[in-house]
Amino acid sequence: MVRLTALLRDPLKLKQAVAPAITSWWKDVPLGPPDVILGIYEAHKVDPNPNKVDLTVGAYRCENGKPYVLKTVLQAEQNIVDKQLDKEYNDIGSEYFREVTYRLAVGEELCDRPHVSVQSISGSGSIKIAAEVIKRLYKGNQLVFIPNPSWVYHAPMFELSGVNTAFYRYYDERSHYIDHSGLMTDLTYMPDNSIVLFQMVGHNPTASDPSPEQWREMSRILKNKNVLVFFDMAYQGFGSGCTETDAYAVRHFIKEGHKVVFAQSYSKNLGMYSVRVGAATFMVDGKDDGQPILDQMKHLAMCSYGQPPIHGSQVVEEIFRDKNLQKSWHEELHMMVDRIKKMRELLTMKLKAIGSSHDWSHIMKQQGMFFFSGLSVEQCEKLINDHSIYVVKNGRMAIPGINEKNVDYVAQCLHQVTK
Ligand SMILES: Cc1ncc(COP(=O)(O)O)c(C=O)c1O
Structure with a gap:
């Protein structure tokens, strides 16, 4: 990094480094997009x-x-108070939190698969941090295909990270349900090495989710394309009421050998909307593969929000440690x-x-x-x-x-x- 004293010795460099005369710092800032x-x-x-x-x-x-407010969450919070748990810095989330959160997504059968994950700021923060890693590390075609329509923030989250987005067909306005032939056709013609985003369940805004049979067909179509499959799992449990049933898609894609990244959230299924607890996970080929991704996620987190809040992860830990909860x-x-x-x-x-x-x-x-x-x-x-x-x-x-x-x-x- 250049020193001020060095800049002062070189007037030309100094002139280039700082902005020309500014009369008003903020007057040219355009309005942000309306929410x-x-x-x-x-x-x-x-x-x-x-x-x-x-x-x-x-x-x-x-x-x-x-x-x-879920009674389960209130009880877990009471336990935290009773135990007088500390509020030390939370690093990338405790190992226990990350492990149980990962298992919630993949189930017992896949729990030994190599992966790296970090606790992050709910679903949104997890998508964003994964998008930032993809921008920096993914060598393939950095174009994320997003369902049309999708959650309004999917495209801007990737675009703001410098990853371009394009839509694939997903929803049929006449049947008010999945556009089966449009979806399968677009997946068929999706270029190799693309990134494709799926909402695993409780699709926002269409409320239309593929059936297990359709997920299997989607997986078959993408099988030999070396795509990176990004699951947004924000509504796990909110589709069927069962977190296991709702995880069918991500588990199927992992079993079928796809490269999978997923973002989890406890906003909806634990009603902890403003507590901001979730996780970003990259499935990797082997433990060695994972370390650079983990390091990058940690660095990106440290340079944006520091460490994730501990309250929500303690609540999650309390619940997973106690069968009754x-x-x-x-x-x-x-x-x-x-x-x-x-x-x-x-x-x-x-x-x-x-x-x-x-x-x-x-x-x-x-x-x-x-x-x-x-x-x-x-x-x-x-x-x-x-x-x-x-x-x-x-x-x-x-x-x-x-x-x-x-x-x-x-x-x-x-x-x-x-x-
Ligand atoms: C599809 C989808 N993904 C992710 C999120 C992020 O939610 P949160 O950041 O609260 O986990 C939402 C929130 O509404 C959503 O609808």
Whole structure:
């Protein structure tokens, strides 16, 4: 690194090193891209209509419309307080945290496969750190193929890391489900050495997940292309209610010998949205392969946010160390997913009962946190402006915002805007 004294001795270098005269440091900074979801959520908060319904944010709500803190998490937190655990720096996450989190993804059968992982800042931070490593280390074609549509931050996360993105076909607007032939065709023509991103379960925003048979077909198509398969596993457990069932895709791809990277999150399945705990994992060929990747992830973490927060990982550790807490976690996860399924059924029934002739069959066909309604921007705006039902304008609705008290109103309004 150059020293100031050296620069002062060389006026030409000094001139090149610093900016020309600046009158205002920040005046040319453009506005950042608007956050389409949070903006609508904020508008909901200030709406005085007593009938308002928030279906924007992808977070679980109880029957009373309030956020839900898992009793399992509260108990684990109590244990942490009782044990007076320390709050030392957390490095890349404890070995135990990383091990149980890895096992949650791959199951017992694959737990000995060589891999490296770091605890990171929930799903988002884990995707970002993996994207940064890919940018630096991956020698193949640095183009990540992303489903169309996908979570709004997937593309910018990779692009901001300097990795280009392109879409592959995923969703069919007519059937409101997977575009089987488009998806398989695009995977077939995907160039060798590409990177492909899959959402493992609870696809955001389409709520449409491939069946095990479709995952197997996708794996077969990609088998000899030497692709890097990147799984975003943010909703593990939120599809079926079972973390094992929901992990089918990542386990199948690993068994089939694909190069796999995955990002995990405890935001949704443990309801620890703002606790920010998750992990990024690279499956590698052998232990020697892994060390540079691990070093890079650690360095990138140190140069961006330092070390990951310890509170969430202690909660996770407490749960995995205690069979009763594990059991209660899985029960609560089931309870959340069951309520979502019940609301899908109830909404479908109510729409039928009030005589809607619109095709609503996709409410039941889709799964996970969302209902991707297929409503147009205009219809969504009517829901928001005329009825105070807050939805994302691409038609995505978070089912947990529906409950037995507001389901009639939601059904009536959906009927109104689709007549
Ligand atoms: C598909 C998908 N991936 C990742 C995330 C990241 O969530 P978090 O950073 O809270 O784990 C989200 C959040 O909504 C998501 O929908």
